[in-house]
Amino acid sequence: MAKEITGYVKLQVKGGQANPSPPVGPALGSKGLNIMEFCKQFNARTQDKMGTVLPVLITVYSDKSFDFVVKTPPAANMLLEAAKIKSGSAEPNRKKVGSVTWDQVRVIAETKMPDLNAFKVESAMKMVAGTARSMGITVSGKAPWEV
Amino acid sequence: MDYLEFKIKCLEEFREILIAELAEIGFDSFLETEEGIDAYAPEADFNRESFEQIIENYRDQAQLTLTEGLMPKVNWNEEWEKNYDPIAVDDLVYVRASFHEPQPGFRYEIVINPKMSFGTGHHATTFQMLRLQGEIDHQGKRVLDVGSGTGILAIMAHLLGANQVEAFDIDDWCVENGNENFDLNGLKTRMGLGTIRQVNPQGPYEIILANINKNVLLDEMKIYADLLAENGYLLLSGFYTEDIDDLVNLAKTLGLELKKSSSKDNWAALILQKD
Helix, strand or coil: CCCCCEEEEEEEECCCCCCCCHHHHHHHHCCCHHHHHHHHHHHHHHHHCCCCCEEEEEECCCCCCEEECCCCCHHHHHHHHHHCCCCCCCCCCCCCCCEEEHHHHHHHHHHHHCCCCCHHHHHHHHHHHHHHHCCCCEEECCHHCCC | CCCEEEEECCCCCHHHHHHHHHHHHCCCCCCCCCCEEEEEEEEECCCCHHHHHHHHHHHHCCCCEEEEEECCCCCHHHHHCCCCCCCCCCEEEECCCCCCCCCCCCEEEEEEECCCCCCCCCHHHHHHHHHCCCCCCCCEEEEEECCCCCHHHHHHHHHCCCCCCEECCHHHHHHHHHHHHHHHHCCCCEECCCCHHCCCCCEEEEEEECCCCCCHHHHHHHHHHHHHHEEEEEEEEEHHHHHHHHHHHHHHEEEEEEEEEEECCCCCEEEECCC
16 A cells, blocks of 8 residues: 655755755654654765755655655756856846856756756756846857747 | 744745855755745854845845744754664664663664664664674774764674774764763763864774765775774775775775675665775
8 A cells, every 4th residue: 555645845955965954854853754864865865966956855654754856956056057156136137147058058958857847958948048037147149949 | 053044935936046046155955835945054154144145136026025033953853753663683783762662682782862863773874884793893892983973883882892982973963962872871982073084083993884975985985994903894884785886996995805795775884804
């Protein structure tokens, strides 16, 4: 018989750096999960992405066991990295703080494909470009579909 | 140590942007909520100026609202720790908490009250380390436990007859908890605080125990090799079965020979011996 799911916890944690301090500790501890077990597993599974923020969806079962799925890093993190800047713009429409190329957008989109509701890489690229716009990062050149 | 708690409400599409930017100024984890994100930072080394700059940048466009609070550090693992099953490693050792009844039929017994520290025997890495320790003669030996957590492996070494046991951990909660567990099990040594480079233990040791993770083990293995006495044993765990080759290959270059490897639930443990 399948175990009964009692809830989900959505966290974003830097790869290899989960520890019992908040929010990991209180979020998992309040559901009766063994925090230390989660940290050991998460850190081992993400050891190759040290320091990169990774979304993780934790499924909590009625017997206080859990599963978790680690997703791809948020597009915003990858955009900051690609544009070599630390923060976006306060006025993204007027003040641009960096730029990326469509090739970089494509790489990010392809990385994000497994987690986006997009069937075609062009759709994923449009989503990533949208995030870039909200951060005041321009995408230089013409989109591949405009060429 | 207390934590500052920031409950941030914002438009959905700005959630990941805020996470990305807050991660750049030192926040290492976030809780996603219905309305935004919760972020936490240790009060002691919080960079308020950078934080407020980010909040101000996005206040209007993300329709952001912020509530700040203070969260004292407590044992968040208490709920799990109130009610878990003891662990038996073969007939070698029975690991229980104070609230469990003792169980006859085991060569050794360890009492651990974990208090948000790692090492209760439930995890396959701890389980295998205890089992491998049972295969190594500890009698009269000098033992070092690196990244000791609850202190469980150091206690096992003591029970197996080690003459001198040293242990340390980078987490101050582990140090406090480890010392409580040492007291519960008649171990007089005190746990140190810091990394192996900070603690700077003085070898040689006949046995070194390290259940940490792949990156740390690869980084520190040369130090372990240097601290080991001739023919001394290094017991390692905290990594996956598919990573065994990476560790064994490095060990070879440091004069450490693989004596045994074991695997449980895809977690590995190794016994290496210095030439």
